[in-house]
């Protein structure tokens with residue numbers, strides 16, 4: 309995938325399919341440590357040990373629509389290509405946590421890309437699921453919590469186009485603040 | 491935070507206009523396929539274009555949601571347009587530009603663009 313935010317969208321899709329009601333997306337970027345970490349944690353159905361053992365294999369999928377599942381192996385490959393690591397932890401009935409890291413300055417590391425649109429679409433496209441986005445850099449932390457938005461919005465829908473637009477802008481501005489204002 | 495104030499203003503504005511609430515039966519629905527294949531093929535850009543065009547045209551009675559892969563990977567990015575009468579039309583192999591045109595011609599003017607559709611999915 310050309311952007312890390314597309315991997316995030318894709319991994320989140322797994323969480324959604326697992327019946328999660330809360331999905332936490334965490335990005336930690338450190339230029340000083342030359343490291344970028346992406347973590348996706350959900351409270352969905354989880355996987356048992358047996359399944360987890362070879363879940364990375366493209367031939368492990370619970371899809372009925374086709375025989376290969378690509379999402380996890382694509383992400384793992386992306387991490388390994390950038391001298392990073394990949395880990396997946398899961399417990400049936402509790403949830404799943406996928407974590408991948410990248411050498412920040414690695415030439416093959418894809419840019420984060422349009423995370424603002426990604427979050428706006430995830431939140432608006434799945435009104436029944438709560439999302440927490442936490443992004444940390446050497447300069448600070450930005451947090452977006454869909455539960456807080458919904459509290460403010462009361463009975464106004466999160467998929468209202470004006471709200472979607474607001475989310476996008478809020479993310480963009482928030483990330484600017486923790487990236488030296490650029 | 492200034493931004494939160496803006497969100498509150500949006501809420502008031504929306505309430506005044508009595509926009510549609512989620513799950514309203516009279517709304518047209520657009521469902522965007524968001525499996526790995528769809529995302530890789532540009533589904534996010536398509537969904538962004540749809541939301542943007544709806545906002546630009548002040549089109550408020552449309553609900554846009556997403557769904558996982560439905561197994562028609564070679565047709566991605568694809569969307570379903572479901573009108574209040576229950577009719578479903580599937581558009582395939584979309585670009586953001588095509589998505590904008592669908593909003594204008596189909597959603598706003600009620601004229602499906604049949605060349606881009608697949609029947610009986």
Ligand SMILES: Nc1ncnc2c1ncn2[C@@H]1O[C@H](COP(=O)(O)OP(=O)(O)OP(=O)(O)O)[C@@H](O)[C@H]1O
Nearest residue numbers: 322323326354369370371377378379380381404526
């Ligand atoms: N967060 C999760 N919670 C529960 N099960 C998961 C989760 N993530 C992945 N899985 C399981 O692992 C399988 C493989 O996931 P992967 O993303 O690699 O492929 P896929 O989702 O099946 O297909 P694709 O990603 O190509 O659309 C899934 O089919 C699902 O059964």
Ligand SMILES: [Mg+2]
Nearest residue numbers: 322379380526
């Ligand atoms: Mg997947």
